[in-house]
Amino acid sequence: MQPFTTLNAIAVPMHEANIDTNQLCPTRFNKVPRGPKYREILFYDSRFRPDGTQTEFMLNAAPYDQSGIIVADRNFGCGSSRETAVYALYEFGIRCVIAPSFGDIFAANCAKNGLLALTLSEQECADIRRQLQDQPGAKISVDLAAQTVTDVAGKVHKFEIHEVRKRCLLEGLDDIARTQQYAAKIEGFEKGYYKDRPWLTARA
Amino acid sequence: MTARTMFDRIWEAHVVAEEEGEILLYVDRALIHEGSSHAFAALKRRGQKVARPHQVFAFTDHYVPTSGRDRGIAGIAVDEIRNMVIAQHENTKLHGIRLFGFDDPAQGILHIVPPEQGITQPGMLICGADSHTSTHGAFGSIAFGIGASDMTHVLATQATWQRKPKTLRITVDGELGFGVAPKDIILAVIAKIGAAGGVGHAIEYAGSTFRRMSMEGRMTVCNMSIEAGARCGMIAPDDTTFAYLDGRPWAPKRGVEWDAAMALWQSLPSDAGAEFDREVMLDAAQIEPMVTWGVNPEMAGAVGGSVPDPKNAPDERRRSDWAMALDYMGLKAGMALQDIRIDRVFIGSCTNSRIEDIRAAAEVAKRGKAVVPAWVVPGSQTVKRQAEAEGLDRILTTAGFEWRDPGCSLCTAINGDQLKPGERCASTSNRNFRNRQGPGGRTHLVSPAMAAAAAIKGHFADVREILK
Numbered sequence: 001m002q003p004f005t006t007l008n009a010i011a012v013p014m015h016e017a018n019i020d021t022n023q024l025c026p027t028r029f030n031k032v033p034r035g036p037k038y039r040e041i042l043f044y045d046s047r048f049r050p051d052g053t054q055t056e057f058m059l060n061a062a063p064y065d066q067s068g069i070i071v072a073d074r075n076f077g078c079g080s081s082r083e084t085a086v087y088a089l090y091e092f093g094i095r096c097v098i099a100p101s102f103g104d105i106f107a108a109n110c111a112k113n114g115l116l117a118l119t120l121s122e123q124e125c126a127d128i129r130r131q132l133q134d135q136p137g138a139k140i141s142v143d144l145a146a147q148t149v150t151d152v153a154g155k156v157h158k159f160e161i162h163e164v165r166k167r168c169l170l171e172g173l174d175d176i177a178r179t180q181q182y183a184a185k186i187e188g189f190e191k192g193y194y195k196d197r198p199w200l201t202a203r204a
Numbered sequence: 205m206t207a208r209t210m211f212d213r214i215w216e217a218h219v220v221a222e223e224e225g226e227i228l229l230y231v232d233r234a235l236i237h238e239g240s241s242h243a244f245a246a247l248k249r250r251g252q253k254v255a256r257p258h259q260v261f262a263f264t265d266h267y268v269p270t271s272g273r274d275r276g277i278a279g280i281a282v283d284e285i286r287n288m289v290i291a292q293h294e295n296t297k298l299h300g301i302r303l304f305g306f307d308d309p310a311q312g313i314l315h316i317v318p319p320e321q322g323i324t325q326p327g328m329l330i331c332g333a334d335s336h337t338s339t340h341g342a343f344g345s346i347a348f349g350i351g352a353s354d355m356t357h358v359l360a361t362q363a364t365w366q367r368k369p370k371t372l373r374i375t376v377d378g379e380l381g382f383g384v385a386p387k388d389i390i391l392a393v394i395a396k397i398g399a400a401g402g403v404g405h406a407i408e409y410a411g412s413t414f415r416r417m418s419m420e421g422r423m424t425v426c427n428m429s430i431e432a433g434a435r436c437g438m439i440a441p442d443d444t445t446f447a448y449l450d451g452r453p454w455a456p457k458r459g460v461e462w463d464a465a466m467a468l469w470q471s472l473p474s475d476a477g478a479e480f481d482r483e484v485m486l487d488a489a490q491i492e493p494m495v496t497w498g499v500n501p502e503m504a505g506a507v508g509g510s511v512p513d514p515k516n517a518p519d520e521r522r523r524s525d526w527a528m529a530l531d532y533m534g535l536k537a538g539m540a541l542q543d544i545r546i547d548r549v550f551i552g553s554c555t556n557s558r559i560e561d562i563r564a565a566a567e568v569a570k571r572g573k574a575v576v577p578a579w580v581v582p583g584s585q586t587v588k589r590q591a592e593a594e595g596l597d598r599i600l601t602t603a604g605f606e607w608r609d610p611g612c613s614l615c616t617a618i619n620g621d622q623l624k625p626g627e628r629c630a631s632t633s634n635r636n637f638r639n640r641q642g643p644g645g646r647t648h649l650v651s652p653a654m655a656a657a658a659a660i661k662g663h664f665a666d667v668r669e670i671l672k
Binding site: 015016017018020022023026027028030031033034045050073074075078079080081082083084086101102103104105106108109112113162163164165175176178179180182183185186189190193196197198199200202 | 217220221223224225226228230232239241242245250252267284285288325332333334335337348349350351352353354356357360361362363365367369399400403404430433434435454456457461462464465468500521524525528616617618622625635637638639640643644
């Protein structure tokens, strides 16, 4: 996993609440193997007409075709567990989404793929979106170690993140490698667990 | 001793280790489908094996065709779709995983088959490669969806890193009104608390309404917990649960096994006086048949109502969201929901494709003739056989409905079943997101009876009027 440390990038404001995973990656693309194809898939049905021509959707044109950050409203990434929504963001170049709340599974998927889904208050998100609306193409900065977002006006916003997630993102650590040190503990757990639940080891 | 919730009890029974508040939980069962190809690709990249193949169950459901199955896998017309089904066969064979595949007599949707087979049991921790894994909480288990990276981790270790969510108890008491279905309850819950109302929470559904409800109904309710933003929803196991499990292939056998299982299962329900982080109450008698009018499941109203006017939205944000929704859905503010004409009907999905759902649809269908194309897609071969044994397929086909083969079909629209741009569908599925049922498609979520009513009227109608 690519580590996430600091980011200074063009931020695109998205005012709508409840932007769902089916918008980020329409389900019919879920079968596409992970890779650069996902750059085009992000928000596909908003970006392309049925005949394949581009719409006016903001990610299609400068400056937002170079976005690295999305500033959104509540419940961003609600819906499906499909990680393809994260692949699409990542391949497009989005490394950070800032919103008042996220779909739980989506947020977990982001963390496992080096994408920072960070939470600021509704008011802070609305303020930053307004700044971006007034200055299209403006950059904002994110510093994960310091847990800060610096907005267009230079105001610093502190955000919370779980220590383990922070460390994994900063170092690009992978969960499976981390868990392997618990292999003996898992086996020990199973002994006690199945002693109390012998019927679970039966097979139909 | 402090009173504990069922959620806490099951959670604590699965804790293997802790790192600064992140918990390594043991996973009883992992449920996967054709789309789990991403997880197998990741395992392959790492040169990793599946740790506990006998605790992993695979289902051919998302990409499977719902007609022309006699032509076999080779009959799947689109190469990429056929390859998903073939790849799943190969991956599960390679890793020794039980596959309920294309030709299996128990084939069906990953949230329909495990309960039917007794694979889902009370007290378990179940991870599925699909957000509607919350369905399995209906048995008194912690069941939630995870992405491909987390599924790769589960396959490699039989454990998952999670942070403990808060608890939310949703209590519904009283008798449901005539013609009102479990689907209407969960749509009413989401309309009340919002599509983000359950974010960060595990829901326990409690109250007399659920105690009286069948397992099928409980599964419908728990299924849509994710549409309220919650990763899991659960209902305490009781005699209804135990009677359902008795005799199913993977369930404990009668005798010593069954008695030991029962002792554990009966100890699961939340203690009286257990505290939840949040509480929400609804009166069952107030719930009416529901219809969604917008582009997320919280945009819903009772069938007697009308499409809301964005001008009357409670805040600026919802004003613009509602206006955008009406624009996409092609609806006028203030029009009666019953005046909305539909082009198609879909009865199916992991929300509503169980035997009771088919019965409810047939009960309405026998009172008329479908005036628009109306599909009925049973959730599994088991449901299909039972419905046919009860003669439900004949009632439906006589009424002009189409009786198809089991799969996810038009709910997620990736097997080739999809709406045409602009088509409007009365659907018993779970998501009315834009383009969900096909690019430009318009989805209204309803119960199976309400979907059948819309099929015979050509527009939304109050099923209570038809059934009375």
